Amino acid sequence: MVENRAELRAGNGRLLDVQDGSIVNLWVDDSELRGNLVADESSALNVTLRNGAQLTGGLINVNTFTLSSGARWNYVGGNDIREVHLDDGVVAFSDGTHQVLSVGSLSGSGVFGMRINLDNGTGDLLSVNGEATGRYRLRVQNTGLEAVPAEFDPLRVVHTESGDAEFGLVGGRADLGVYSYGLERQGTDWFIVGEGKEISPSTQSALALFNTAPTVWNSELTTLRSRMGEVRGQAQGGGWMRTYGSRFNASLDSGVDYSQKQQGLSFGADAPVPVGNGQLLLGLMGGYSKSDLDIGRGTSGEVDSYYVGAYGTWLSEGGYYVDGVLKLNQFHNESKVAMSDGTKAKGDYSSKAVGGSLEVGKHITLSDAYFVEPFAQVSSVWIDGSSYTLDNGMQARTRQTQSVLGKVGSTVGRSFAMKDGGVVKPYARLALAQEFSRSNDVSVNGQRFDNDLFGSRAELGAGVSVSLSEHLQVHADFDYMKGEHVEQPWGANVGLRLAF
Incomplete structure (x- = not known):
C-alpha cells in the first residue's frame, strides 16, 4: 500500500x-x-x-x-x-x-x-x-x-x-x-x-464579436435621436444626460446565434444658433456603453464602447425638420471561449468606428393638441478592419464592418397641459427599417463566412416627455424591434434635460 x-x-x-x-x-x-x-x-x-x-x-x-x-x-x-x-x-x-x-x-x-x-x-x-x-x-x-x-x-x-x-x-x-x-x-x-x-465555439465567438459593433453603435444613436426630438424647436440650449439599456438576439446566416445586453450613459450640451429661417440647435455629446454577449455553452464576449459626437437639429417655420449626427467610437472587444472539452480560451482586440445619421420629417399639429411626425432616416457606420488571435491558436480577421440602415416611420402623440404649467407629452412610434449592407465578410483560420444582418425589420416604440418647469424636463422611452436576423425584445432609456 x-x-x-x-x-x-x-x-x-x-x-x-x-x-x-x-x-x-x-x-x-x-x-x-x-x-x-x-x-x-x-x-x-x-x-x-x-x-x-x-x-x-x-x-x-x-x-x-x-x-x-x-x-x-x-x-x-x-x-x-x-x-x-x-x-x-x-x-x-x-x-x-x-x-x-x-x-x-x-x-x-x-x-x-x-x-x-x-x-x-x-x-x-x-x-x-x-x-x-x-x-x-x-x-x-x-x-x-x-x-x-x-x-x-x-x-x-x-x-x-x-x-x-x-x-x-x-x-x-x-x-x-x-x-x-x-x-x-x-x-x-x-x-x-x-x-x-x-x-466550433471559438468560431462562434469570433463571428459574434465582429458582428456586434453595428448594433452597439445604433443603440447609442437611438438615445440621441430621442434627445433631438425633445429639443427640436426650442429657443433655449441646455445640458442633458441619459442612461439606457437594451437586449438584442441575433441569428446570423453562418448559423451563429447570440444575445447581447447593452447598458450605457450619454451626455451632452447644445445651444441655439441664429438662422434666417426656422430654428437651429447645435450640440456636442459623449458617452460610454458596455455590451455583454452570451453565445451559449459558456462562451461569452464583452464590448466596451467610448464615443464622442456632434449633432444638430433644424426646424422650419412650416414644421419641417432635419436632424444630423456625426459620431466617433473606440471599441475594446474581448471574447471568452468555453471549448467543447471544457478548455478555456480568450482573446481581445480594439477597433475604431465613424458613422453618421440624417433624418428628415415634418411636425404636424392636429386638433386637441394631437400631433404626428412622419420621418425618414438613413444611418451608416464604418468599423475599421481588425484581427485577433485566441490563445488556443485560432486566427480571425475582418477587413471592414459596415452598416447602412434606412428607416421610415411616424410618431403620434398628444400634449397635456398641467395646472402648474408643466406639459406631459406621451407618444407612440412605428417604423420599418432595412439593413442594406451585405459585405461584412469574416475570415477564420483562412475560411470565409458571411457575417451581416441584411434584411428588414419593424420597430415599435412608446415614451413620455414631461416638462416639470421652464428649465427641467425628464424623459422615458421604450422600444421593441423584430427583424429577419435580429430582435430587440426590449430597449429603454431615461434621462433629463436642464435648460440654460
Whole structure:
C-alpha cells in the first residue's frame, strides 16, 4: 500500500519488478508514482489506483489494473494488461508521438484523454482485444489551430473486438479549428467523422464579436435621436444626460446565434444658433456603453464602447425638420471561449468606428393638441478592419464592418397641459427599417463566412416627455424591434434635460 500523498520515482525506469512466481497486489491511495510496473511471466501483478492517485509509466505483464475515484494513469507507451477496470478513472495518452494502448478487456466507466491530427490522419488509439463493456468518454484535445483538410477519411480512435461498450466525446464534440466534429460508431469501432460538423465555439465567438459593433453603435444613436426630438424647436440650449439599456438576439446566416445586453450613459450640451429661417440647435455629446454577449455553452464576449459626437437639429417655420449626427467610437472587444472539452480560451482586440445619421420629417399639429411626425432616416457606420488571435491558436480577421440602415416611420402623440404649467407629452412610434449592407465578410483560420444582418425589420416604440418647469424636463422611452436576423425584445432609456 502506497498512501498519504507519497511520491515514488524510479531510478532505473522500473519502480516495481515482480519475479520468481510472486503474486503482488499493489494499492496506491492519493499518491504519485513515476516509473514502470513490471512482472515476469511466472508472476502476477494486480494494480489499483484510487482517490486521485497518479501513475506515469508503463504496465508490463499486469493481470488487473483498476482506476477509481479520480485516479489517473499517464500512459507513456509500453504496456501489457489483461484486464482494465475504470470507476471514475482517467487514462491520459502522453504528448509526443501518437500511441496505441492495447488491453485485453475493458469494463466500468471513465475518461480517455487523446490527441488526433486529421490533417495527416493520425491519432491515439485505444484497442481492446477482447470484450469491452461500460460507458466511457473520450477527451480529444481541442484546439483553435486549423489541422483539418476540407476532405478527410474517418479516423478510428477506438477498436473493440466485442461487447456493448459505449463511447462518447467530452462535451459531445471535438473542436479542431473552425469546426467541431462528432464521434460515430461503425461496427465495434469508433471514428471521428466530418459528416455533421458544426461551427466550433471559438468560431462562434469570433463571428459574434465582429458582428456586434453595428448594433452597439445604433443603440447609442437611438438615445440621441430621442434627445433631438425633445429639443427640436426650442429657443433655449441646455445640458442633458441619459442612461439606457437594451437586449438584442441575433441569428446570423453562418448559423451563429447570440444575445447581447447593452447598458450605457450619454451626455451632452447644445445651444441655439441664429438662422434666417426656422430654428437651429447645435450640440456636442459623449458617452460610454458596455455590451455583454452570451453565445451559449459558456462562451461569452464583452464590448466596451467610448464615443464622442456632434449633432444638430433644424426646424422650419412650416414644421419641417432635419436632424444630423456625426459620431466617433473606440471599441475594446474581448471574447471568452468555453471549448467543447471544457478548455478555456480568450482573446481581445480594439477597433475604431465613424458613422453618421440624417433624418428628415415634418411636425404636424392636429386638433386637441394631437400631433404626428412622419420621418425618414438613413444611418451608416464604418468599423475599421481588425484581427485577433485566441490563445488556443485560432486566427480571425475582418477587413471592414459596415452598416447602412434606412428607416421610415411616424410618431403620434398628444400634449397635456398641467395646472402648474408643466406639459406631459406621451407618444407612440412605428417604423420599418432595412439593413442594406451585405459585405461584412469574416475570415477564420483562412475560411470565409458571411457575417451581416441584411434584411428588414419593424420597430415599435412608446415614451413620455414631461416638462416639470421652464428649465427641467425628464424623459422615458421604450422600444421593441423584430427583424429577419435580429430582435430587440426590449430597449429603454431615461434621462433629463436642464435648460440654460
